Amino acid sequence: LPDTSELGGLRVVLVATRNPLNIGASARAMSNFGLTRLRVVNPFDLAFREARSAVGASHLLHTAEEHTSIAAAIADCTLVVGTTAARNRELQQPLVALQRGAGLIRRELSAGNNVALLFGSEKRGLSNQDFSYCHWLIRIPTCDPHPSMNLGQAVAVCLYELARQPRPRSARKLAAAATCEQLERLTVALVEALRISGYANPRSVSFDENVRRTLRRLALSAEDADSLLGMLRQIIWKLRSAS
Amino acid sequence: LPDTSELGGLRVVLVATRNPLNIGASARAMSNFGLTRLRVVNPFDLAFREARSAVGASHLLHTAEEHTSIAAAIADCTLVVGTTAARNRELQQPLVALQRGAGLIRRELSAGNNVALLFGSEKRGLSNQDFSYCHWLIRIPTCDPHPSMNLGQAVAVCLYELARQPRPRSARKLAAAATCEQLERLTVALVEALRISGYANPRSVSFDENVRRTLRRLALSAEDADSLLGMLRQIIWKLRSAS
Numbered sequence: 276l277p278d279t280s281e282l283g284g285l286r287v288v289l290v291a292t293r294n295p296l297n298i299g300a301s302a303r304a305m306s307n308f309g310l311t312r313l314r315v316v317n318p319f320d321l322a323f324r325e326a327r328s329a330v331g332a333s334h335l336l337h338t339a340e341e342h343t344s345i346a347a348a349i350a351d352c353t354l355v356v357g358t359t360a361a362r363n364r365e366l367q368q369p370l371v372a373l374q375r376g377a378g379l380i381r382r383e384l385s386a387g388n389n390v391a392l393l394f395g396s397e398k399r400g401l402s403n404q405d406f407s408y409c410h411w412l413i414r415i416p417t418c419d420p421h422p423s424m425n426l427g428q429a430v431a432v433c434l435y436e437l438a439r440q441p442r443p444r445s446a447r448k449l450a451a452a453a454t455c456e457q458l459e460r461l462t463v464a465l466v467e468a469l470r471i472s473g474y475a476n477p478r479s480v481s482f483d484e485n486v487r488r489t490l491r492r493l494a495l496s497a498e499d500a501d502s503l504l505g506m507l508r509q510i511i512w513k514l515r516s517a518s
Numbered sequence: 519l520p521d522t523s524e525l526g527g528l529r530v531v532l533v534a535t536r537n538p539l540n541i542g543a544s545a546r547a548m549s550n551f552g553l554t555r556l557r558v559v560n561p562f563d564l565a566f567r568e569a570r571s572a573v574g575a576s577h578l579l580h581t582a583e584e585h586t587s588i589a590a591a592i593a594d595c596t597l598v599v600g601t602t603a604a605r606n607r608e609l610q611q612p613l614v615a616l617q618r619g620a621g622l623i624r625r626e627l628s629a630g631n632n633v634a635l636l637f638g639s640e641k642r643g644l645s646n647q648d649f650s651y652c653h654w655l656i657r658i659p660t661c662d663p664h665p666s667m668n669l670g671q672a673v674a675v676c677l678y679e680l681a682r683q684p685r686p687r688s689a690r691k692l693a694a695a696a697t698c699e700q701l702e703r704l705t706v707a708l709v710e711a712l713r714i715s716g717y718a719n720p721r722s723v724s725f726d727e728n729v730r731r732t733l734r735r736l737a738l739s740a741e742d743a744d745s746l747l748g749m750l751r752q753i754i755w756k757l758r759s760a761s
């Protein structure tokens with residue numbers, strides 16, 4: 276049996292899922308590989324309620340958390356990994372094959388941190404806005420001309436690969452990493468500061484995403500994130516009182 | 519992208535599948551990993567027809583072969599591998615973890631042989647009789663208390679592992695192995711000889727399965743299988759004319 280005790284910090288996050296069967300299938304794959312924390316973000320219509328009320332719906336499904344934003348669903352995580360079939364898309368995040376990505380995730384988990392693994396909707400996958408919350412992206416190495424996997428099957432394959440891999444040799448003790456909640460507070464503050472100061476076009480939708488991506492590339496520690504946030508808040512206060 | 523050209527000899531065989539969605543999901547996973555040969559054995563009721571007539575049903579599903587026996591579905595294969603969650607069962611075949619099993623399958627495929635990978639019904643999995651056609655069994659390393667995977671997800675995980683693994687270093691050139699059709703002819707002949715000669719209880723259901731398992735442990739070459747069959751037929755003729 277695989278040692279899945281180290282996977283306890285992993286949160287599977289389903290974003291805008293449309294089909295209750297896929298929510299149920301994802302929950303089942305989680306049970307198969309010893310995971311318990313499912314989070315759903317804005318599931319389509321009644322999909323989540325239907326999945327929960329299905330005959331044989333698991334305890335895991337009943338204790339799943341529902342969130343209205345990705346930011347809320349990943350707040351307690353230090354690493355956020357998106358999944359994509361990478362069809363015809365210009366990706367702005369680093370893309371790694373599942374096998375390598377699973378190794379990186381296990382290293383983060385074995386350091387005692389929480390990791391979010393994001394799966395997009397059946398039709399469109401994750402959006403560019405969704406991706407802007409991710410540190411990097413995973414691709415399951417599928418073949419053209421049918422690269423896109425069924426959602427429940429993609430979840431199963433990712434969890435299999437995570438459970439399959441041996442325990443990392445030695446988990447370096449790292450400084451506690453900034454959580455996504457801290458990073459998001461920093462993102463909001465920096466965007467605000469840049470808008471007030473006239474750096475950013477206030478109507479540019481992609482500007483926030485740019486800032487979010489940039490901050491996630493920094494590998495900030497929790498302590499540094501806090502002190503940066505303090506600086507930014509002071510700057511904002513000054514900008515406001517000056518205008 | 520994985521090199522799946524070597525997986526061309528792999529046949530996915532779904533035995534007594536009950537749910538058309540699972541047939542469709544299995545076909546989709548095959549497309550994702552570059553496979554084309556799907557065979558179904560006695561699908562439940564209209565499951566197969568429904569799966570084929572579903573909107574967006576693939577070319578692969580339309581060209582899937584339907585068989586009324588496992589023996590017919592695996593006739594052109596030299597290696598037959600069953601899948602099992604291995605719950606509370608006394609298995610008579612060797613059981614290997616998926617990762618190791620996938621390596622053995624790839625070696626057989628790279629020698630130019632065909633391999634059948636069998637998946638049982640959603641409710642009961644493969645039966646002991648189904649297992650008797652298998653050289654050995656694969657288990658996906660899942661966790662108690664939820665070891666049993668959804669069928670479509672199990673297919674996806676197995677094919678991912680097969681596609682993931684690197685090409686075997688050097689495929690030893692082996693003598694052409696006996697196909698399952700040859701092995702089955704040999705099984706039938708040996709059972710007949712043993713019954714006529716009074717060795718076997720003609721009413722024992724498990725006797726055939728025992729003989730079938732025994733012959734599959736021998737790693738017979740095609741040539742040796744032919745000559746053994748010739749010997750047995752001669753023996754049967756003699757036994758008949760003597761009685």
